[in-house]
Amino acid sequence: xxxxxxxxxxxxxxxxxxxxxxxxxxxxxxxxxxxxxxxxxxxxxxxxxxxxxxxxxxxxxxxxxxxxxxxxxxxxxxxxxxxxxxxxxxxxxxxxxxxxxxxxxxxxxxxxxxxxxxxxxxxxxxxxxxxxxxxxxxxxxxxxxxxxxxxxxxxxxxxxxxxxxxxxxxxxxxxxxxxxxxxxxxxxxxxxxxxxxxxxxxxxxxxxxxxxxxxxxxxxxxxxxxxxxxxxxxxxx
Amino acid sequence: xxxxxxxxxxxxxxxxxxxxxxxxxxxxxxxxxxxxxxxxxxxxxxxxxxxxxxxxxxxxxxxxxxxxxxxxxxxxxxxxxxxxxxxxxxxxxxxxxxxxxxxxxxxxxxxxxxxxxxxxxxxxxxxxxxxxxxxxxxxxxxxxxxxxxxxxxxxxxxxxxxxxxxxxxxxxxxxxxxxxxxxxxxxxxxxxxxxxxxxxxxxxxxxxxxxxxxxxxxxxxxxxxxxxxxxxxxxxxxxxxxxxxxxxxxxxxxxxxxxxxxxxxxxxxxxxxxxxxxxxxxxxxxxxxxxxxxxxxxxxxxxxxxxxxxxxxxxxxxxxxxxxxxxxxxxxxxxxxxxxxxxxxxxxxxxxxxxxxxxxxxxxxxxxxxxxxxxxxxxxxxxxxxxxxxxxxxxxxxxxxxxxxxxxxxxxxxxxxxxxxxxxxxxxxxxxxxxxxxxxxxxxxxxxxxxxxxxxxxxxxxxxxxxxxxxxxxxxxxxxxxxxx
Ligand SMILES: Nc1ncnc2c1ncn2[C@@H]1O[C@H](COP(=O)(O)OP(=O)(O)O)[C@@H](O)[C@H]1O
Ligand SMILES: [Mg+2]
Numbered sequence: 001x002x003x004x005x006x007x008x009x010x011x012x013x014x015x016x017x018x019x020x021x022x023x024x025x026x027x028x029x030x031x032x033x034x035x036x037x038x039x040x041x042x043x044x045x046x047x048x049x050x051x052x053x054x055x056x057x058x059x060x061x062x063x064x065x066x067x068x069x070x071x072x073x074x075x076x077x078x079x080x081x082x083x084x085x086x087x088x089x090x091x092x093x094x095x096x097x098x099x100x101x102x103x104x105x106x107x108x109x110x111x112x113x114x115x116x117x118x119x120x121x122x123x124x125x126x127x128x129x130x131x132x133x134x135x136x137x138x139x140x141x142x143x144x145x146x147x148x149x150x151x152x153x154x155x156x157x158x159x160x161x162x163x164x165x166x167x168x169x170x171x172x173x174x175x176x177x178x179x180x181x182x183x184x185x186x187x188x189x190x191x192x193x194x195x196x197x198x199x200x201x202x203x204x205x206x207x208x209x210x211x212x213x214x215x216x217x218x219x220x221x222x223x224x225x226x227x228x229x230x231x232x233x234x235x236x237x
Numbered sequence: 238x239x240x241x242x243x244x245x246x247x248x249x250x251x252x253x254x255x256x257x258x259x260x261x262x263x264x265x266x267x268x269x270x271x272x273x274x275x276x277x278x279x280x281x282x283x284x285x286x287x288x289x290x291x292x293x294x295x296x297x298x299x300x301x302x303x304x305x306x307x308x309x310x311x312x313x314x315x316x317x318x319x320x321x322x323x324x325x326x327x328x329x330x331x332x333x334x335x336x337x338x339x340x341x342x343x344x345x346x347x348x349x350x351x352x353x354x355x356x357x358x359x360x361x362x363x364x365x366x367x368x369x370x371x372x373x374x375x376x377x378x379x380x381x382x383x384x385x386x387x388x389x390x391x392x393x394x395x396x397x398x399x400x401x402x403x404x405x406x407x408x409x410x411x412x413x414x415x416x417x418x419x420x421x422x423x424x425x426x427x428x429x430x431x432x433x434x435x436x437x438x439x440x441x442x443x444x445x446x447x448x449x450x451x452x453x454x455x456x457x458x459x460x461x462x463x464x465x466x467x468x469x470x471x472x473x474x475x476x477x478x479x480x481x482x483x484x485x486x487x488x489x490x491x492x493x494x495x496x497x498x499x500x501x502x503x504x505x506x507x508x509x510x511x512x513x514x515x516x517x518x519x520x521x522x523x524x525x526x527x528x529x530x531x532x533x534x535x536x537x538x539x540x541x542x543x544x545x546x547x548x549x550x551x552x553x554x555x556x557x558x559x560x561x562x563x564x565x566x567x568x569x570x571x572x573x574x575x576x577x578x579x580x581x582x583x584x585x586x587x588x589x590x591x592x593x594x595x596x597x598x599x600x601x602x603x604x605x606x607x608x609x610x611x612x613x614x615x616x617x618x619x620x621x622x623x624x625x626x627x628x629x630x631x632x633x634x635x636x637x638x639x640x641x642x643x644x645x646x647x648x649x650x651x652x653x654x655x656x657x658x659x660x661x662x663x664x665x666x667x668x669x670x671x672x673x674x675x676x677x678x679x680x681x682x683x684x685x686x687x688x689x690x691x692x693x694x695x696x697x698x699x700x701x702x703x704x705x706x707x708x709x710x711x712x713x714x715x716x717x718x719x720x721x722x
Contacts, residue, residue, distance in 0.1 A: 079630060082627060082629075086626020089626075097621050110622070114622075114626035114627055119241065
């Protein structure tokens with residue numbers, strides 16, 4: 001069972017800064033069911049991005065485990081982990097992270113380099129995805145010539161073109177104005193309605209409420225359900 | 238990622254940093270061009286020498302000499318005579334043996350007269366490759382022909398410019414011989430001179446004194462000896478023949494076989510040899526001592542200063558050499574010399590290659606620098622690629638392909654550049670050689686293996702240079718690389 005299910009068990013990611021230990025993610029237990037739209041909210045620096053990167057297989061935990069379809073990611077070789085990212089995971093970022101010297105089309109095509117898509121099919125798939133996201137007339141533009149909203153849509157196209165099972169979005173609207181935020185939010189809800197599992201990190205609780213099916217709250221690296229009242233900052237440890 | 242993807246992404250990256258890539262490639266170009274130019278000189282030189290050996294069939298030629306010190310008792314009997322020639326001819330792998338017998342001759346042309354050295358050779362010997370390098374004309378057809386073959390040394394001695402102008406010229410070849418007859422005839426002649434003065438001086442009363450008598454006998458013997466020597470030195474007779482120049486062999490100094498300026502057909506030459514002793518009169522005393530002077534100069538008793546052997550190319554020369562040396566003779570084989578030369582060229586080429594390599598190492602540092610710089614600039618891009626699913630292997634290969642391309646492009650341009658340098662140098666060298674009167678030859682060679690070696694070296698060095706940057710790029714932490722600006 002549990003096809004497409006992603007699970008975090010006792011997940012920890014610590015950073016060492018001199019004598020101090022920063023517990024960016026601390027003892028997180030989380031299950032992401034296939035088809036759900038999970039919102040992760042929390043203050044800046046609460047460890048949301050770190051958690052997302054761990055789940056996407058881009059970072060390795062200090063302790064604890066991530067299981068994808070019951071297989072612990074820890075058991076995968078580095079090449080297999082890369083393959084997990086290439087086939088199962090799509091990622092979008094607050095700062096879009098498009099490659100500046102490539103066109104929108106080339107940026108999208110590049111996602112297909114790593115998942116065994118035959119050479120001749122890549123362009124066609126990339127064009128189709130961009131057109132679907134309303135960027136049919138922007139394909140040959142470079143990121144610098146596109147608006148923030150358009151850039152983020154190119155980034156979404158790049159994440160979607162390889163048909164991932166889960167889309168991780170790290171503050172996807174963080175750099176966008178109100179209108180563009182609305183467009184991106186709509187796009188993500190639409191994708192979720194079509195069956196895609198989406199995990200979105202945001203510090204915008206309103207946005208999270210508007211489009212997600214479940215919200216979890218991060219606080220100093222620890223996870224709390226949304227219903228729990230946010231704990232007051234501890235004056236002392 | 239397919240190999241095609243690696244190539245297309247890497248060329249794209251190089252294209253984007255055109256200036257820096259061009260400068261880095263230029264380093265490789267200079268190194269490879271220098272390597273190619275230097276090496277093609279070394280290889281060309283070697284080819285020239287080897288070709289000369291092969292064209293003249295020298296690798297199949299062996300020289301045999303008598304032991305160095307003929308005075309020693311144990312070597313006195315080891316001489317090159319007809320018997321020895323016959324036994325060497327019978328050795329397996331020996332195709333042809335021809336003895337070398339030189340003699341002094343006087344050449345008289347219409348304009349001038351010079352003394353030089355001649356040797357007699359049979360037509361079979363002349364048909365070997367060693368005599369194939371003619372500057373003009375052809376070799377004579379039979380052993381008793383009234384023709385001679387000259388070497389370029391004769392041209393020089395006669396102060397003639399072109400070989401062609403000598404062909405067909407008639408030369409009077411003459412030889413001064415001293416014979417025992419003339420020497421002995423001179424003895425009574427000398428004895429009779431001043432006989433009266435000498436007789437008048439004899440103290441008759443002291444004839445009984447044994448010492449005085451011995452003194453007198455000694456004095457008379459001395460007079461007789463003086464007469465004999467005088468006869469040898471001065472009362473020489475001249476034998477001459479009129480011969481036509483049929484061809485001129487290349488080789489200002491007689492070529493590798495050290496031929497004498499004139500080669501006479503063997504039967505024609507025998508006329509000269511049978512006339513008497515033509516060598517240095519001083520050496521004649523030696524000949525008298527061992528008795529050879531008193532024998533007729535027939536084939537069976539004559540000894541030769543050296544033999545030339547033509548060997549079967551399919552037969553190893555070493556056993557033949559060992560057999561002959563076991564008999565007490567000395568040998569010299571061009572095959573062995575060529576082996577030595579080849580051994581020398583291995584070190585020579587290696588030395589040249591090291592010079593070229595130093596330049597390549599410098600170019601490699603340029604590649605390292607360029608690649609490390611591009612990692613710094615492309616950190617974020619590498620992070621993006623990793624987030625899209627690129628593995629460490631993909632990133633490493635991308636960087637290696639990039640530095641490999643720098644090496645290959647540099648090598649291709651460098652090979653062309655080095656070839657052009659060698660062409661220019663070759664033209665200059667030929668002009669100088671022509672001006673100096675040396676027959677112009679190609680000093681540079683660019684064989685396929687040298688091109689392949691240059692390409693291989695450039696590729697290997699650039700991959701080694703790219704290895705560290707590539708590993709560093711592969712290890713970049715994508716989380717750090719992607720953190721918002
Ligand atoms: N490479 C790192 N080294 C040290 N500390 C880090 C590193 N990355 C993140 N952190 C720390 O971990 C905590 C969580 O960071 P992050 O996950 O980026 O928070 P968020 O995305 O919720 O703003 C922060 O305190 C941050 O300073
Ligand atoms: Mg963050």
